[in-house]
Amino acid sequence: MLSNFDKLCGELEKQELEAPNGIASPSTYAQLLAIYLYQNDLCNAKFLWKRIPPNITGSNPEIAAIWAVGQKLWKKDLAGTYQALTAYTWTEPVANIIRALEEKIRDRAFNLIGQSYSSISIDTVILMTGLTKEAVLHACRDRKWVVGDDGFTVNPTPPMQPAPLHTSSEDQLFKLTEFVSFLEN
Structure with a gap:
């Protein structure tokens, strides 16, 4: 069964593909980047970051803040990830995805601790x-x-x-x- 984020991801990918002049809205890019991080799909997140036009990444601090979280996840820097998650005041609808992302990262950390430490x-x-x-x-x-x-x-x-x-x-x-x-x- 697909989660809401999986369905939203498909819709956002379609919006990006069908965007006029091949450039989607900053909101589309921000949500899609956050969902890739939520799905722990760091490779797709990195490729998305590289294909977002520089004028959008430069003028939209929220997208840059989402990518800062992605960079910390890529480096497996959990403490830095939590700092990056709280360093920005997220706007809707990205805020919902970020909250879910933070919960998921925390759950993975607790599971890792439970499996790895006595x-x-x-x-x-x-x-x-x-x-x-x-x-x-x-x-x-x-x-x-x-x-x-x-x-x-x-x-x-x-x-x-x-x-x-x-x-x-x-x-x-x-x-x-x-x-x-x-x-x-």
Whole structure:
């Protein structure tokens, strides 16, 4: 199922392709660039940035601010990403995409922490999530992570992975038989 951003991305790409003289509106470019970042499609974001006409990038500080976020994501600089996200006052409709982007980056950071660390300092979690200490402690408790007695360390638990769907041997044999029969006929 496509998300609203996936549908909007398709519409914006179409607008860009069908734009008169091949130049879309700054709003189209800004939204499309933000959606590519939301989708973690950094390559398309970079190519879009390179094809936006210089007069638009130079006269539209919001597009430049979105690309500043993209550059931080490209370099995997989480702390810098959060700084770039809060350094600009976003306008609608880009603000909705940026809020969703920030949530998604934060969720990915928490998942990464859960998968990668058995113990981590609160300060590192703050840097990786861009949250305040109180918000980090609250988020850790929500995830059932153990906060050390010293108040400076967290012991995360790995995120729950969906159980793989197992099929019985008989089901697999039946499917294989059907496939071979199809190929023979």
